[in-house]
Ligand SMILES: Nc1nc2c(c(=O)[nH]1)N[C@H]1C(S)=C(S)[C@@H](COP(=O)(O)O)O[C@H]1N2
C-alpha cells in the first residue's frame with residue numbers, strides 16, 4: 295500500500311495540548327510516544343501526563359456542556375436517522391451506573407521501527423519504538439448500557455463510532471472523520487464509553503469529554519472525542535478497516551488480511567535506548583509486559599543477547615499488563631543486548647521475529663534492547 299496520508303510525520307506535536315518534555319516523550323509529527331525510562335519507578339498505571347498521544351489530525355477542545363453523543367441507524371428500534379438521533383449529554387452519562395476498568399491502549403503500529411532496526415525490513419509510517427502504549431484505570435459507562443438505552447435491536451450487527459476531531463486526509467483525499475466499525479459482539483462485551491482516566495476527567499488529548507476504550511484491540515478502535523455512533527443491521531466499513539489497519543504485502547491476501555482486531559503481546563525494559571548502566575555493581579532491571587490474552591504467565595529475560603534466559607519476578611496486573619524485575623550484575627563493560635519475552639495466558643511465547651507487513655503493524659517479536667555498561 296502506498297497511501298500514507300496522515301501517517302506521515304513532520305511537525306512538533308503541534309496538535310497536542312499537553313506538555314511533551316523531551317525527557318518523557320519522543321515526538322513524531324503530531325504524535326508522541328512515552329519514553330520507557332520515564333516510566334521507571336511509576337506505579338502500575340501510566341500517569342496521564344506520560345501517556346502516549348496518537349492524533350490523526352489534532353486534539354480538539356470540546357465544551358462538555360454543549361457536547362452530545364448521538365446514536366442512530368436501522369440497528370436501533372424505530373430506525374432513527376442521523377437528524378433524529380437518540381442523544382446523551384455529558385450529565386446523562388455521568389448519571390448512569392459507572393464501571394471502572396484497567397485497560398491497555400496500544401497503537402497497531404507500536405514497535406514499527408523495530409521492523410527496520412531488528413529485521414532489516416523497514417516499514418514506512420510513524421516510527422514508533424515501543425512507547426505507543428499505556429495502561430490506565432478508565433471509568434465510564436459500558437457501551438452495552440448506552441446501546442441498550444438507545445434501543446438496540448437484536449439483529450444489529452455493527453456499530454460505527456465517529457470522533458469529533460477534524461476530517462483527515464489519505465493520499466491527498468478527504469476521508470472524513472476518524473471512525474471505525476466494531477462488531478456488536480465486541481461492543482456489547484467489554485467496551486467502555488470512558489469519561490475518566492486515572493481518576494480525573496479525560497484530558498483533552500485522550501478524548502475529553504468521552505472516548506471508547508476497547509480492551510485488547512488495536513488502539514484505533516478506541517475512538518476519542520466520541521460524537522456519534524451509527525448502529526446497523528448490515529456490516530459497516532470505513533477507510534480505517536478497508537485501506538488502513540489490515541495486514542498488507544507479501545504473504546497477505548490481495549487487498550489485505552481481515553481488519554485488525556486483537557493486539558499482540560509485547561515486553562519493554564524501563565530503559566532508554568543505549569542508556570548507560572554503571573559497571574561493577576548489581577542493577578535491578580525493570581520492565582513491563584502486556585498481552586490481550588489473559589494475565590501474562592511468565593517473563594524470560596536475557597542479558598546476553600538471547601543466549602541464556604532467566605525468569606523475571608512478576609508484580610501486579612491481572613489485566614494482562616504487568617511489571618517485572620530481575621537482578622543483574624554486569625560483569626564487563628561495553629554494549630550489552632537485553633531481551634525480554636513474555637509467555638501469555640494461552641502459553642504462547644513472544645517469537646524471535648515478527649510477520650512482516652508493509653504498514654508495519656503488530657510487531658510482537660522479543661525486542662533486542664542495547665544498553666552501554668560503563
Ligand atoms: N477521534 C479519534 N480517535 C482516535 C484517534 C484519532 O486520531 N481520532 N487515534 C486512534 C489511534 S490510532 C490510537 S493508537 C489511539 C491513541 O489513544 P491516545 O492518544 O489516548 O493514546 O486513539 C485512537 N482514537
Ligand SMILES: [Mo]
Nearest residue numbers: 401402513514
Ligand atoms: Mo494507533
